[in-house]
Amino acid sequence: MSGRTPEGDALTALVLPAFALNGEFLAAAAMITAPHELTPAQWQVLGAVLDGPLPVSEIARRIGLTRQSVQRVANDVAGRGWAEWSDNPRHRRAKLLVPTERGREAIGAIVVEQQEWADAVGARFTAEDLRALTELAGRVVAASRAYRNATRTGPPSGPGADPGPAAARSGA
Amino acid sequence: MSGRTPEGDALTALVLPAFALNGEFLAAAAMITAPHELTPAQWQVLGAVLDGPLPVSEIARRIGLTRQSVQRVANDVAGRGWAEWSDNPRHRRAKLLVPTERGREAIGAIVVEQQEWADAVGARFTAEDLRALTELAGRVVAASRAYRNATRTGPPSGPGADPGPAAARSGA
DNA sequence: GTCATTTTGACAGCATGCTGACATAATGAC
């Protein structure tokens, strides 16, 4: 972790901001959802079906998680009365997750509070600041991804069917 | 998630970059540590004792995790031969974690590769870019933390002894 | 020296995310 590059300590400059941001946002999400007895993960899954019932695999696709992960949360959410499973007329297996009225209300309140958070934080920055943050982060991600692609040893990952959300979340 | 603030969609501008950065960095860490048969968490714990043996609670303090989390990883690392427990002359209970030669070599290689990653990515940015990223992220964290402090309902969290690394990681 | 407090290690359990496997339903080629 010693600063020995011409650019200064690139490692620190890159990693610490990302971790700090992520940790703070997770904490904010937990603060907002906790009073409604929902976890951030449950909120995300429930929020995905606000605009209409969806099967587990479609929810997973939309929020960028695996079917298996979403399935567990969805079952939990349904078990606690925030949503229900309804039959799918087109597919015998793919039951649809649909929020109950209670779930709909909770999500609505959370969405409002979360927007308040975003507005309050965002108000402290100029549009240019926010744009710069997005642009910089995007470039960093692209640069790291390019490095990973150039460095990887194995074959270039054949066209598997399932492995959608994989590499980006392998660590923690 | 609709853009209705004067600053544009603050929610998207704040959250997406943070998640993207975090996910990419975790993936990079996993890519670097995996060939050495270490996980990012093991690397972090082992790296903490490179400069000298430390007890679990001190490692936890340094890397910002709980004693319990570090303890599990440390036991795992020791069980796999990357480190050993040595008696602490000053404290009968607090055994010291000390890397084996094998562990020291693995960590050394990982540190080098990780610096290569940081240099490669950092080289694509000006010093001003990196400075701006750090500064912006720091301001965002400060702003969100201020919002949380102003919004929290319960009492201002009395001076508990243990609860060090808590809120910042409650979500995931 | 004794006793309350703090520190530390440890065990148990929860929350999330992942991957690996399987079985079954849906689809499409033939």
Place this chain on the structure above:
DNA sequence: GTCATTATGTCAGCATGCTGTCAAAATGAC
């Protein structure tokens, strides 16, 4: 209609992080 492929749901297990709880060791007040 049959059969290989794809999509899905589901079970099992791993990796990390957290909190809760205890017991023992270390410390400090007296």
